[in-house]
Amino acid sequence: MEEVRENKVRPFSSHRKSPSSKFFKKWYGNTTTTLYYHGINVGEARGPPGKAKARRTMRMNVTIDVITDKLLGNPDFMDELLGGKGVVRMDSFSRVPGQVKMLNFIKKHVVVKMNCSSNFSIFTQQMQEMDCKRKVKIW
Numbered sequence: 400m401e402e403v404r405e406n407k408v409r410p411f412s413s414h415r416k417s418p419s420s421k422f423f424k425k426w427y428g429n430t431t432t433t434l435y436y437h438g439i440n441v442g443e444a445r446g447p448p449g450k451a452k453a454r455r456t457m458r459m460n461v462t463i464d465v466i467t468d469k470l471l472g473n474p475d476f477m478d479e480l481l482g483g484k485g486v487v488r489m490d491s492f493s494r495v496p497g498q499v500k501m502l503n504f505i506k507k508h509v510v511v512k513m514n515c516s517s518n519f520s521i522f523t524q525q526m527q528e529m530d531c532k533r534k535v536k537i538w
Contacts, residue, residue, distance in 0.1 A: 425451040425509075427497035434463055435490040436476065441469045451497070485521040490514070499537070510536045 427448060434442035442465040451457055470476050479487050495511040517529040 425497060425499050427451060427495050427511075430459070430461075430493060430495045432461060432463065432491055432493040434465065435492070436470060436473060436487070438490075439469060439473065441466055441489075480521060483518075486518045486527070487521070488516065489519045489526075490516050507537050512536075 427450075429448055430446035432444040432446070433440055434444075442463045444461040444463040446459055446461045476487065491514075493511075493513040493515070495513075497509050497511070499507050499509055501507065512534045513531050515529055515531040517526045519526055
């Protein structure tokens with residue numbers, strides 16, 4: 400039986416700006432974030448549900464469970480790690496389902512999906528230079 404090792408990465412900070420006005424109330428459900436290295440799923444994080452205020456940026460700190468065997472098993476990982484002075488390129492995908500209530504009586508479902516690319520520093524265990532694309536679906 401093959402042993403799979405998991406490591407916890409320090410809290411990963413994620414920011415989401417709520418674009419709606421004060422006439423909207425928002426709730427979001429359990430959030431999921433998946434971490435990828437060269438298209439291979441190498442980690443996952445889950446966040447708790449909560450409320451989002453209108454026109455505010457929410458900061459969400461989550462701890463990502465990284466499967467180190469998948470990272471170390473990739474031949475490009477060590478080359479990129481050593482050549483980049485401890486910095487590797489990672490991608491992440493986050494999904495935040497929720498509900499908005501407009502004018503206190505119209506309810507709509509919403510799902511926010513974010514694809515992000517960033518550099519991860521092994522030494523500081525922090526994401527750097529994050530570039531994200533957001534997609535919002537309301538029905």
